[in-house]
Amino acid sequence: MTSPPRTVPSGTGSRTTATATAGTPAARTGGVLARVRGTGGPRHPGRARRAALPYLLLLPAVLLELLVHLVPMVMGILMSFRSLTQFFIRDWSRAPWTGLDNYELAVDIDRPVGRALLDSFVTTCLFTVLSVALCWLLGTAAAVFTQHSFRGRGLLRALFFIPYALPAYAAVITWAFMFQRDNGLVNHVLHDQLGLGGAEHTFWLIGDNSFWAMLTVSVWKTWPFAFLIVTAALQNIPGDLYEAAALDGAGVWQQIRRITLPSLGAVNQVLVLVLFLWTLNDFNTPFLLFGRAAPEAADLISIHIYQSSFVTWNFGTGSAMSVLLLLFLLLVTAAYLLLTGRGRKDADAR
Structure with missing residues (x-):
């Protein structure tokens, strides 16, 4: 049976009626929802301050980011539309407006400027691919080799990190002395001690050999970063997987192929992208x-843009080259993230 509805005496007034209504479950639920949505009463000043605290802590970093990166980027884009030379350095806003002329000059491969930029771009792409591949290969191999505990592993890992811990300027300048033709350590070991390449010492810092010298320095100082990232990622792979694979008869190479590399997929996606961006924009190595x-042979696009801007004093053309490089990096990064993200979704769906 359905119980009859309660009647509220008329003498209690509207206050009693409101109290009885507020005590129902629906009213209590509505009150909770109202408080969750922020409409259940006045907001406390302390709560508002706590909500704004993270944004206040981020404000100095955001301001510095705007000052250090975004403002020069906007100024560089504006300079690329002007004929900015050494005659307008004091007030670059007075430089004549040229529109897209600087961009047309940079991409016209029939003219010396465009042809030189294309050659530099091809050299940079080849250098980047080789450097990233070698850094990833060496870093992954070293991380897998030192994954399991053995005597002296800590010392070996510390030695691996030395190139990454050294300042870039000190490391590259040291290599520049080692690559000297007459009194460099490289020629002394190769020619004088090992007898390789004949008695005539090799020129490492000029000619075609300069590309391989630059690649050696780049890989030497960058591969420990890949080793660090892969080593940290290997700690998240359960050891039970390797034990089960060993019981099933899987060898070392099969374990690496079936367990290690698939488990490092997400980490390698980020690692390769970071190495690509670092290497393509590397300026310290060729300059030092x-x-x-x-x-x-070693004309990377970063040093090429520097020469176009600060050696020939044509800042407008150099700015246009920088903008083109930025667009290329954005395009490649977006395509890479799209392809790798789609590949991971297909793998998860399987």
Whole structure:
């Protein structure tokens, strides 16, 4: 049977009626929802301050980011539309407006400027691919080799981290002395001690050999970063997987192929992208090895843009090249993230 509805005496008034209504489950639920949505009463000042605290802590970093990166980027884009030379350095806003002329000059491969930029771009892409591949290969191999505990592992890991711990300027300048033709350590070991390449010492910092010298320095100082990232990622792979695979008869190479590499997929996605961006934008290595004028075989696009801007004093063309490089990096990064993200979704769906 359904119980009859309660009647509220008329003498209690509207206050009693409101109290009885507020005590129902629906009213209590509505009150909770109202408080969750922020409409159940006045907001406390302390709660508002706590909510704003993270944004206040981020404000100095955001301001510095705007000051250090975004403001120069916007100024560089504006400079790329002007004929900015040494005659307008005091007030670059007075430089004549040229529109897209600087961009047309940079991409016109039939003219010397565009042809030189294309050669530099091809050299940079080849250098980046080789450097990233070798850094990833060496870092992964070293991380897998030192994954299991053995005597002296800590010391070996510390030695691996030395190139990454050294300041870039000290490391590259040291290599520049080692690559000297007459009194460098590289020629002394190869020619004088091992007898390789004949008695005539090799020129490492000029000619075609400059590319391989630059690649050696880049890999030497960058691969420990890949080793560090992969070593940290290997700690998250359960050891039970390797034990089960060993019981099933899987060898070392099969374990690496079936367990290690698939488990490192997400980490490798980020690692390769970071190494690609670092290497493609590397300016310290060619500048410290070769100075302001790198050999043609080692003319990376970063040093090429520097020469176009600060050696020939054509800041407008140099800014246009920088903007084109930025667009290329954005395009490659977006395509890489799209392809790798789609590949991971397909793998998860299987």
